Amino acid sequence: MAFFVKSALTLTLPPFIVVTLILLVASVVSKRSPQNLSRFLTALAVAVGYTIGHGIATGSLSLIPKSVEDWLPLLAFAALTFSLLENLPKIPAPIRLSLRLILSVASISVLLMPLAALSLPSKLGWAFVLGLMLAVFWTGLDELSEKQTEAVLPLSLSVVAAINSAALFVSHSAKLSQLSGVLAAVLGTMFLFWLWQRQWSMAKGASGVFSLLFFGINVSGMFYADLPLLSAIFLWLAPLSGWILKLPFSKNLPNWSQIVLQISISLLLVAFGVGIAVRLHGLPTFG
8 A cells, every 4th residue: 555655646746746836826927917828827737747747657758759658748738839829819710620620630640650550541530530529529628618617627627537547547558547647636736726726717728738638648548558439438528527517407506516416427427438448358457
């Protein structure tokens, strides 16, 4: 038990410290600067926090990727750079959505290119289909982030990423499981910040970084480990559970009931995702 606690602290404490420091800076500058800057710094916190945890989990960080996992920090910073464009007020929505789709397809493409088991046409086909799914996921989460600025959103995302880690472990990838755990730690830190700094936003920045990382980790799990596609779909739906609160029946519920409902839907969806993986692969064995 002491070994696992020590390993968890080693993996999550540095990202926690870095994310906290960046968000503290964001909270200070938000009082004197445009909202766009605080949104960029929030996205920066996710990208940098994950990258530090990624380096600890994999033992290396490289500008020239040597494995498929090495692309994930670069994708995080690609989404971070894109957030600068997203926060420009004069960019029409169709152009913004088209750019998201292009970045999404390109991101999936670089993850699939090293895969020897698929032909080039198959890789391109998967890249387009999954890239389209990623663009829809990204847009859905970003719109939700605009509407839901309470702490329940980062809490929900952190819980989903943590249980996603279990699904990846069952699917025979301890490394990807650790990376999803790092993402859970980053969002958990943001949840603690949200409790103190109310009405913060993940929109137009942090939502995109999370989307590319969460989707990229699971795409890697599908093609380089044994994560079932159906499991991945349920796991990708879980972060969007907050949309249930936009339905007419839920608007009349008290706040605590809405929070319970959103978390319950998230847990139900990730339970399906993990359950499918367990059914196909069984529980992991030790020793």
